[in-house]
Amino acid sequence: MITYKLTYFDKILLKRILASLFDILFCIFLIILVWILLNLIGFFTFGIIENAEPFIVPVIFIAYYSFSLGGKHGLTIGMNLLSINLLNNKNQNLDSKELLIYNFLFFLVTPVGIILLISAVFPLTNKERKCLQDYIFKTKFIMTD
Numbered sequence: 001m002i003t004y005k006l007t008y009f010d011k012i013l014l015k016r017i018l019a020s021l022f023d024i025l026f027c028i029f030l031i032i033l034v035w036i037l038l039n040l041i042g043f044f045t046f047g048i049i050e051n052a053e054p055f056i057v058p059v060i061f062i063a064y065y066s067f068s069l070g071g072k073h074g075l076t077i078g079m080n081l082l083s084i085n086l087l088n089n090k091n092q093n094l095d096s097k098e099l100l101i102y103n104f105l106f107f108l109v110t111p112v113g114i115i116l117l118i119s120a121v122f123p124l125t126n127k128e129r130k131c132l133q134d135y136i137f138k139t140k141f142i143m144t145d
Contacts, residue, residue, distance in 0.1 A: 008143075009127065009128050009129040010129060011143065012084060012129060012141050012142070012143060013123055013129035015082040015083075015084050015141075015143065016084065016131075016141060018078070018082055019076065019078030019079045019081065019082045019084060020078060021078070022077060022078030022081055022082075023064070023065075023068075023076045023077060023078040026064070026077055026078070027060055027061055027064050030060050030064065031056055031057055031060050034056050034060060035053065035056055038050075038052060038053060038056070062107070064076075065103055065106070065107075066103055069086075069099050069102065069103055069106075073085075073093065074086055074093055074094050074099050083143060083144045083145040084141050084142065084143055084144065085141065085142050085143075085144045086102075086139055086140075086141055087139065087140055087141075087142060088138065088139055089138040089139070089140075094139070098137075101137065102133070102137050102139065105133045105136060105137055106133050109131075109132050109133045109136070110133070113131075113132055118132060119131065119132070128140070
């Protein structure tokens with residue numbers, strides 16, 4: 001039987017995946033909450049607000065990642081829970097401008113990467129387990145515990 005010992009980078013990749021799942025679950029919770037509120041408001045406004053329902057999902061996901069990654073420390077709730085941090089190539093936290101560009105790159109690369117399966121395969125093929133947007137923007141994740 002072959003045993004595989006997880007490297008530091010493997011652990012970071014697993015924490016990134018779990019952090020993403022936490023973030024998605026939190027966004028789904030927010031989407032359900034906003035949907036309920038919009039339906040309550042729609043009941044009292046005779047359905048006028050129902051036209052806004054298709055915009056709930058993209059607006060919440062973009063707002064969540066923009067405000068959490070663009071915040072003071074540049075961390076999402078999932079990243080905080082699992083103690084991982086995003087750093088630039090100078091081992092510093094990203095500033096506001098860098099976080100804005102990183103978010104834009106993330107939202108540009110991720111859908112294409114999911115469709116072409118690059119997002120799933122690329123981190124498994126390199127030694128540091130970096131995603132495509134990490135190589136493009138020259139960032140890295142570290143464990144902070």
